[in-house]
Every structure is written in structure tokens, then in C-alpha cells.
Amino acid sequence: MNNNLLSLYSKCFGVDNARQFFDEMPHRDVVSWTSVLSAYVKSGNHEQALELFDWMMFSGQYPNEFTLSNVLRSCSALGQFEYGTRIQSHIVKHGFVSNPVLCSALIDMYSKWGFTEEAYKLFAYMENGDTVSWTTMISSFVQARKWGQALRLYIRMIEVGVHPNEFTFVKLLAASCFHGLNYGKLVHGHMIVWGVKLNVVLKTALVDMYSRCQRMEDAIKVSNLTREYDVSLWTTIISGFIQNLKFREAVAAFHRMEVSGIAPNNYVYSSILNACSSIPSLDLGKQIHSRTIIGGLEDDVSVGNALVDMYMKCSDIIDYGLRVFRGINSPNVISWTSLIAGVVENGFDREALRFFMEMQATGVQPHSFTLSSIIRACSRVKSLSQVSELHGYIIRTKADYNIAVGNALVDAYAGLGMIDNSWRVISMMSHRDAITYTSLATRLNQMGYHEMALNVIPHMYNDNVEMDGFSLASFISASAAMASAETGKRLHCHSIKSGLRRWISVSNGLVDLYGKCGCLTDAHRAFQDINEPDAVSWNGLISGLVSNGCISSALSAFDDMRLAGIKPDSVTFLLVIFACSRGRLVDLGLEYFQSMTKVHDIEPQMDHYVRLVDLLGRAGRLEEAMEVIETMPFKPNALIHKTLLGACNIHKNVPLGEDMARRGLKIDPSDPGIYRLLAHLYDNTGRSDLAEKTCQAMTERGLIKNPDKSRMEFKNKVHIFVAGHDENEVLEENRCSYS
DNA sequence: CGCGAGATTT
Numbered sequence: 001m002n003n004n005l006l007s008l009y010s011k012c013f014g015v016d017n018a019r020q021f022f023d024e025m026p027h028r029d030v031v032s033w034t035s036v037l038s039a040y041v042k043s044g045n046h047e048q049a050l051e052l053f054d055w056m057m058f059s060g061q062y063p064n065e066f067t068l069s070n071v072l073r074s075c076s077a078l079g080q081f082e083y084g085t086r087i088q089s090h091i092v093k094h095g096f097v098s099n100p101v102l103c104s105a106l107i108d109m110y111s112k113w114g115f116t117e118e119a120y121k122l123f124a125y126m127e128n129g130d131t132v133s134w135t136t137m138i139s140s141f142v143q144a145r146k147w148g149q150a151l152r153l154y155i156r157m158i159e160v161g162v163h164p165n166e167f168t169f170v171k172l173l174a175a176s177c178f179h180g181l182n183y184g185k186l187v188h189g190h191m192i193v194w195g196v197k198l199n200v201v202l203k204t205a206l207v208d209m210y211s212r213c214q215r216m217e218d219a220i221k222v223s224n225l226t227r228e229y230d231v232s233l234w235t236t237i238i239s240g241f242i243q244n245l246k247f248r249e250a251v252a253a254f255h256r257m258e259v260s261g262i263a264p265n266n267y268v269y270s271s272i273l274n275a276c277s278s279i280p281s282l283d284l285g286k287q288i289h290s291r292t293i294i295g296g297l298e299d300d301v302s303v304g305n306a307l308v309d310m311y312m313k314c315s316d317i318i319d320y321g322l323r324v325f326r327g328i329n330s331p332n333v334i335s336w337t338s339l340i341a342g343v344v345e346n347g348f349d350r351e352a353l354r355f356f357m358e359m360q361a362t363g364v365q366p367h368s369f370t371l372s373s374i375i376r377a378c379s380r381v382k383s384l385s386q387v388s389e390l391h392g393y394i395i396r397t398k399a400d401y402n403i404a405v406g407n408a409l410v411d412a413y414a415g416l417g418m419i420d421n422s423w424r425v426i427s428m429m430s431h432r433d434a435i436t437y438t439s440l441a442t443r444l445n446q447m448g449y450h451e452m453a454l455n456v457i458p459h460m461y462n463d464n465v466e467m468d469g470f471s472l473a474s475f476i477s478a479s480a481a482m483a484s485a486e487t488g489k490r491l492h493c494h495s496i497k498s499g500l501r502r503w504i505s506v507s508n509g510l511v512d513l514y515g516k517c518g519c520l521t522d523a524h525r526a527f528q529d530i531n532e533p534d535a536v537s538w539n540g541l542i543s544g545l546v547s548n549g550c551i552s553s554a555l556s557a558f559d560d561m562r563l564a565g566i567k568p569d570s571v572t573f574l575l576v577i578f579a580c581s582r583g584r585l586v587d588l589g590l591e592y593f594q595s596m597t598k599v600h601d602i603e604p605q606m607d608h609y610v611r612l613v614d615l616l617g618r619a620g621r622l623e624e625a626m627e628v629i630e631t632m633p634f635k636p637n638a639l640i641h642k643t644l645l646g647a648c649n650i651h652k653n654v655p656l657g658e659d660m661a662r663r664g665l666k667i668d669p670s671d672p673g674i675y676r677l678l679a680h681l682y683d684n685t686g687r688s689d690l691a692e693k694t695c696q697a698m699t700e701r702g703l704i705k706n707p708d709k710s711r712m713e714f715k716n717k718v719h720i721f722v723a724g725h726d727e728n729e730v731l732e733e734n735r736c737s738y739s
Numbered sequence: 740c741g742c743g744a745g746a747t748t749t
Contacts, residue, residue, distance in 0.1 A: 104742040202744080303747085303748080338749045
């Protein structure tokens with residue numbers, strides 16, 4: 001009777017009242033102890049459960065199988081490894097191993113600790129496996145992300161005649177979507193064939209599967225199969241829309257949920273805030289923020305984390321996000337990572353480093369995401385010492401080192417020009433992906449080492465890493481810069497075979513490549529292959545035409561671009577003004593320059609003024625060019641003086657040329673080009689004595705002539721043309737050995 | 740008196 005009363009108290013008045021009654025009971029048996037223990041476990045008081053169990057053993061009461069399964073659950077929840085294995089030995093000693101319930105509980109415990117193999121050993125040892133033990137083992141594989149093994153175990157389950165139920169299918173659906181839509185549909189079909197009843201948890205798993213397979217319409221269809229909706233299902237729907245980049249629909253789903261009378265919780269708010277960051281919409285984000293306050297969730301860590309992220313992505317004022325961050329009670333790794341990544345993203349690299357130190361001071365350990373963000377910050381402030389310090393820290397602390405961290409290190413070292421270190425990191429990584437090699441190739445391109453960038457290809461090939469659109473675009477841009485049509489053509493072939501030419505960056509690269517190689521027909525064809533050319537595509541085409549001297553075609557391409565409704569950008573105007581300059585169309589060029597601000601709302605940059613000076617100078621309007629330099633809103637650089645000096649050369653204006661040389665050298669005394677142009681000017685105006693003196697001055701200052709080279713490929717050889725050389729150098733290209 | 744299922748944020 002007392003045991004029944006105990007059960008009544010725990011169900012109606014809570015575990016504390018039950019405990020009080022238990023303490024006053026004159027006689028207790030194993031059922032009394034287990035009732036209280038199970039009440040603790042059910043209410044999540046695992047520490048108290050284990051404490052009670054200790055006391056039970058101390059008082060000489062033997063546990064039975066019911067007691068032990070409860071204790072196992074607490075061990076599993078608390079991560080009490082020692083305690084758990086002690087219970088296991090107790091189970092073995094007292095002959096409980098044949099109990100399927102206890103076996104399932106043990107399998108579950110080992111799985112939750114991450115010991116999948118040990119769990120499987122226990123499972124394989126079982127003789128009377130039931131639906132629960134099979135399902136537990138399948139969950140174990142799913143948790144370990146071993147999707148294939150999970151699905152294969154299901155096949156064996158059917159073979160040995162154990163029936164799956166709705167619990168099994170929830171896990172199978174989670175596994176199947178990682179093998180593609182066909183597997184997901186197959187599992188869905190099996191579910192129907194087995195006649196499993198569709199409850200809300202199963203429906204959620206189906207919605208999740210379809211949305212992960214980019215089938216949002218099907219996901220919604222499934223969710224409408226029954227009328228039962230709960231907050232988890234809504235969360236899955238909202239985040240499904242977000243994953244499929246349908247932000248409007250995500251917000252609409254959020255509203256529908258509220259209208260249906262289900263109150264959003266922290267999961268829902270985190271999801272919908274993610275939509276705000278992705279759009280990005282500060283207004284919407286602020287509205288959601290106010291809702292979280294009304295809903296009393298402003299203190300929740302995950303909502304706070306999502307808010308920090310939202311403010312960081314929706315505004316460039318880091319104080320908004322920082323204010324939310326400071327309001328979070330006990331920030332976790334994700335909070336710190338959101339803050340640091342956001343601060344880095346907004347360009348406040350030094351602040352990011354300070355927050356990283358603060359994070360460690362508060363005892364929070366960084367994980368891979370934190371590390372890759374902070375490494376990026378260090379590489380951007382060009383701090384080698386900080387990058388290597390972090391690298392050392394990562395090795396020392398055996399920090400969460402994964403491919404993202406490795407890639408960040410590769411990129412950081414390459415960005416600092418330390419290519420050897422990048423390769424060393426690459427060789428130490430357990431495996432590499434396209435990002436690893438792309439970031440390296442991109443950095444090499446930035447530094448002008450295009451040949452080295454192309455030599456990344458064989459490494460990638462030998463490593464069995466497939467190119468993606470980003471890597472292919474980098475390699476194409478390297479071969480464009482080298483005017484290497486042969487390599488470029490191979491990459492072009494690859495782009496067709498792999499289907500990557502659908503990437504706009506790849507096809508834009510091809511247009512640029514053929515333009516730079518002087519193959520205008522191919523450039524045109526590559527351009528026409530693009531479904532929807534963007535401004536970059538048009539710029540590539542125009543650039544190819546201008547650099548090959550087809551001025552009028554370039555200008556009519558510019559007209560076509562506007563007719564096609566593509567807005568010209570600042571690069572377009574650099575090209576167009578340059579075209580006018582080459583074509584001696586001074587007034588048209590001036591018109592284009594003025595139209596930038598007047599019509600297109602593009603503020604001219606320094607480079608545009610350089611081109612403008614070139615335009616006027618070449619046409620002999622030297623005073624006007626001079627006036628541009630003096631009235632433009634930028635401080636003149638050496639290049640602009642050099643440009644006008646070049647024009648003086650053409651028009652044999654010694655005084656202005658001398659003036660420009662003087663001004664240019666004041667800014668950059670180490671530029672041999674200025675000396676060369678000045679010497680040339682003297683030569684052209686019959687002052688070879690002064691020309692000689694200028695050359696002498698240049699040599700005295702230790703400046704080496706390093707003339708620009710022009711490359712052209714012919715019969716697998718790259719010919720390099722250098723101004724002032726009679727014999728042209730022939731370079732045997734070191735061909736990339738991939739095919 | 741005991742075992743197996745779903746959702747969020749970097």
C-alpha cells in the first residue's frame with residue numbers, strides 16, 4: 001500500500017513530496033527505492049538519482065533490473081563513464097545480461113558516449129534482439145554519422161524478421177537523406193508498406209528529409225497529411241525554407257504558426273533570426289528581437305547567439321551585436337564564435353583578437369569554427385607572429401583541428417607570402433578538399449605567381465580532390481594571366497565535361513582567357529555560351545576587344561551591354577575610357593567619364609583619373625590633363641605622373657615631362673619606369689647627353705630595368721616579348737601534367 | 740518500477 005501511495009505522490013505532487021514520504025516509510029523494498037529513483041530520472045535530477053542509488057547499495061538493498069535501467073540512464077545523461085561500467089559489471093555478475101531491456105539501455109549508453117563499436121559488440125552479443133534494440137543500434141550509427149551502416153542494419157533487421165516501427169523510421173529517414181533523395185523516398189515507401197502510423201514526430205522527420213533533399217514542395221505536402229502540428233515541426237519547416245533559400249516563405253511560415261496559436265520557443269526564434277541574417281534584413285531582425293523579449297526569451301543562450309549573428313550580419317555597427325552579447329548570462333563557444341566571426345566579417349580584426357583573448361580568459365575553449373575565424377582575422381592584419389602563435393596554440397592544446405582550421409592556416413600562410421608553410425600545413429592535414437587548393441591558388445594568383453597556381457592542379461589531381469567552380473575559375477584566371485591558351489583550353493574542356501561551365505565565374509574566366517590570348521573568336525563564342533551574362537562577362541568581352549585593338553567593336557559591345565539591361569560598373573568605365581584613349585576619341589571619352597557620376601551614379605576612383613589623364617595626354621591636350629591632376633579629389637600617385645610623362649613623350653614636351661618625372665620620383669623614388677620614360681623623352685628631343693645622365697642616375701641608385709613582358713603562345717611554347725630586345729626569349733612551358 | 744524517435748544558433 002505504501003508503494004502505491006509513493007507512486008501516487010510522485011505522479012501528483014512531484015518528486016520532492018514522494019521523497020519526503022519515502023524517507024518516512026517504516027519498511028522499504030526494492031520497488032520503493034526504484035520508484036523514487038525513477039521519479040528523479042524522469043524529472044532530470046540525475047545527480048540525485050545516483051546519490052539515492054549509492055545510499056540504496058549502502059543500506060544493503062539489492063537492485064533489480066528496473067533499478068539498473070534507471071541508473072544506466074542517469075550515467076548516460078551525466079557522462080559518468082566509471083559509474084556506468086560499474087553498473088555494467090553488476091549486470092553481468094548478477095546474470096541480467098539476457099534481459100533485452102538492460103541490453104538496449106547499455107547499447108544506448110555506449111552510443112551516447114560515442115563508443116559505436118563497443119555498442120555494436122553488445123548488440124551482436126544479444127540473442128533475443130527486439131525492435132527496441134535494433135532501433136537503438138540504428139540510432140547509434142546515425143549519431144556516429146554512419147548513414148550507410150544504419151541503412152544496412154535495417155535490411156538485416158527485416159531479414160531476421162524483426163519489425164520496424166515509427167521509432168525506427170524516424171532514424172532511418174535521418175540517415176537516408178544523406179544518401180540522396182532516392183534513398184529518402186525508398187524509406188518513405190517502406191514506411192507506408194509497413195503501415196506505420198504517421199505521428200507528428202515521424203512527420204517532422206519526413207519534412208526534414210525532403211527539405212534536406214531540396215524538395216520543399218514535397219516537405220509541405222507531407223506536413224499537410226495530418227492536422228497535427230507542434231513547435232518542433234514548425235521549426236523544421238522554417239529552417240527547411242531557410243536552407244532552401246526561401247526566406248520569404250520562412251517568414252510566412254513563422255506567421256502561420258503564430259496564427260495557429262502555437263507559441264514560438266527558443267528553437268523557432270533562432271531559426272527565424274537566421275532568416276533575418278541571410279536576407280539580410282535589419283528591420284525584420286529588430287522586430288523578431290522585440291518578439292523574443294515579449295516572449296521572455298531574451299536571456300536564452302541560443303536566441304542570444306542568433307541575435308548576435310543577426311546584428312553582425314545585418315549592420316556594420318558591431319556595437320549592436322556586442323550589446324546583445326554582453327546581455328547573455330553565460331556565453332558558450334557558439335556565442336563567442338558568433339561575436340568573433342561577426343567582428344572579423346566587419347573588418348575589426350584587432351577587436352576580434354581581443355575578444356579571442358577574453359574568451360580564453362573566461363575559460364571557454366575555442367573550437368574549429370572559432371579558430372578558423374580568428375586565423376582569418378590574423379591573416380588580414382598581416383600578422384605572421386599571431387598566425388604562428390595560433391598555429392602553435394592549436395598544436396599544443398590539441399585543439400579541435402579539422403579541415404576548416406587547416407584550410408584557414410593554408411590561406412593565412414599563403415596570404416602572408418609563406419607558400420612553403422602552406423604546403424607544410426597541407427601535408428600535415430589528414431585530408432584536403434577543393435577549398436584547400438583553391439585558397440592556395442587564389443593567393444598565388446594575387447601575388448602574380450600564376451605558374452605556381454597552375455602547378456597546384458597536379459597536386460589536387462593526385463590527391464583525388466575534385467575541382468569545383470571556385471577552383472576551376474582560379475586556374476582559368478591563372479592561365480589567362482599567363483596568356484597560356486593551351487592550358488586554358490584543357491581547363492575549358494574540363495569545364496564542359498564536369499558541367500562546371502554553368503558557373504558564371506568559370507565562363508567569365510573563359511571569356512577573359514581567350515581575350516588575353518588574342519583569340520577573339522573564341523572569346524566571343526565563350527561569351528555567347530553564357531546564359532545570362534553579367535557585368536563581369538561584358539567587361540571580359542570588352543577588355544578582350546580593347547586589348548586587341550578592336551576599339552569600335554569594344555565600344556559597340558558597351559552599347560550592347562546597356563541595351564541588354566546590364567548596368568556598367570566602375571571596371572566597365574576603366575575599359576571604355578581606355579578604349580577611347582587608344583582610339584583617339586577624346587570627346588567621347590570625356591563624355592563617358594562625365595556620365596559616370598551624372599548618369600550611372602558611379603564615383604570615379606583614382607584609376608579612372610589616371611585613364612582620363614592618359615586620354616587627354618595622348619591627344620595632346622596636356623594642359624587639361626595637368627588640370628585634372630591638380631583638381632581631382634585624390635592625392636596624385638606616381639602612376640598618374642608617369643602617365644602624363646608618357647604623353648609628354650609622344651608630344652615632345654620636355655618642361656612638363658621633367659616636372660612630371662620630378663613629382664613622380666618624389667612619391668616613388670624607386671620606380672625605374674620614370675627614369676626610362678624621361679631618358680626616352682630626352683632622346684626623342686635630341687638631348688642624348690641628358691638621356692645618358694638619366695640612365696646613369698638610375699643605375700647609381702641600384703634600380704634595375706625590369707620591363708613589362710608580353711606573352712604569346714605558339715606551338716606549345718610561350719614566347720615572351722620584351723621591349724628593347726632584339727631576340728625574343730622562348731620559354732619552354734612547364735606543362736601541367738593533369739589530363 | 741525499466742529500454743528506442745523530432746526541431747535552433749557559429
